[in-house]
Amino acid sequence: MNKILRVLTFLCLMFFINSCSKDSVEKIDFDNDGIEDSVDTDDDNDGVLDVDDAFPFNKNESVDTDGDDIGNNEDTDDDNDGVLDVNDAFPLNENESLDTDNDGIGNNEDTDDDDDGVLDVDDAFPLDATETEDKNGNGIGDNGELLACTDILYVEKDGIVKGEMESAKDLKKWTFTDVTRFAEVTSKFSSAANLSGYSGQGYIYNKDQGQHFGNPGVNVLTYKIKISNTGVYRFQWKSIIINNIDGNSEHNDSWLRFNDADDFYGYNAGQNPTTIYPRGNKNGSTPYPKGSSKDGWMKVYIKNVDIWKYSGTTNDGPGYGVYVVFNAPGIYTMEVSMRSTYNGLDQFILMKAGVNQNIAKSDIIPVSEIVCNE
DSSP: OHHHHHHHHHHHHHHHHHHHHHHHHHTOOTTOSSSOTTTOSOTTOSSSOGGGOSSTTOTTOOOOTTOSSSOTTTOSSTTOSSSOGGGOSSTTOTTOOOOTTOSSSOTTTOSSTTOSSSOGGGOSSTTOTTOOOOTTOSSSOHHHHHHHOSSEEEEOBTTEEEEEGGGSSOOTTOEEEOGGGHHHHHTTSSOHHHHTTOOTTOEEEOSSSOOOSSOOOSSOEEEEEEEOSOEEEEEEEEEEESOOTTOGGGSSEEEEEOTTSSEEEEEEOSSSOEEEOOTTOTTOOOOOOSSOEETTEEEEEOOOSSSOEEEOEESSSSOEEEEEEEOSSEEEEEEEEOOSTTEEEEEEEEEETTSOHHHHHSTTSOOOOEEEOO
């Protein structure tokens, strides 16, 4: 009897234990979604399956990128690279934290961090898109030095000097037109398609300073040129007549002077080759051109109305090309003065005799190097 009682007692006890265990499991439902955790695939109901969830019982966390047991939402440095997430361009990549040029490639992998077209290995300032060189090694980029420089030189190379007219340090009262001011000009004068053919940052012209047909020396621009290859150079500028309302001849020229060159003259290589010199030239040379000239200044005019083009002649009547002579290496000064209104000037060029002028004036030849005259 006692044996039967013990067996019955044991069976009842096992039934009680099994019932309690079963009830306990069934009652564990962390997210209270009605699905027991034993079968629930997302116990904290945060939308991330438990198998992919670093914190399956924390609805506020699911990822721990750096494995430090602090979820990314709470962690202030998710990739544990020592850069806080708020300052990290790549908070989930321990190998990257900066993207200077915002191209989606971190600086460590990027070969051109500032996206200036110069590889970092060749760039003296790899994180500054405005600078690439520091020729004198003083820690200041060459471009920045030029901006601060009060006296710049255009350096001749291989018998060519090419410069942007708007690059003069002081434009006086000449009007500078770039893309931001382009609409004002094109709405009144030549077609936008033609005027938009300028090079560099823009172009300059005498907009509202009046005509100066007989009096050069108004709002003079100076361009200092460093010559190494001596000889005879031909001068031209890339220009256009912006306003043709009053007729070509009223808006087609500006004054030019090379007062410290060894000679400055016009030359016509026709059947009877002739040389002419500006009135008041330092050598006292004659004959003078037909039309006005004064104090060593010559007017240099163009004939092209509707397109930017390299040209430059002097003399009323048969046109004479403009030439400058540099007998010794050194620094010389080119001066430009207002004459007619709406004579647009974009570039200037000096080409030594023997240089292929078509190539020199093309985009194959870049503008000359500009350096600070120290």
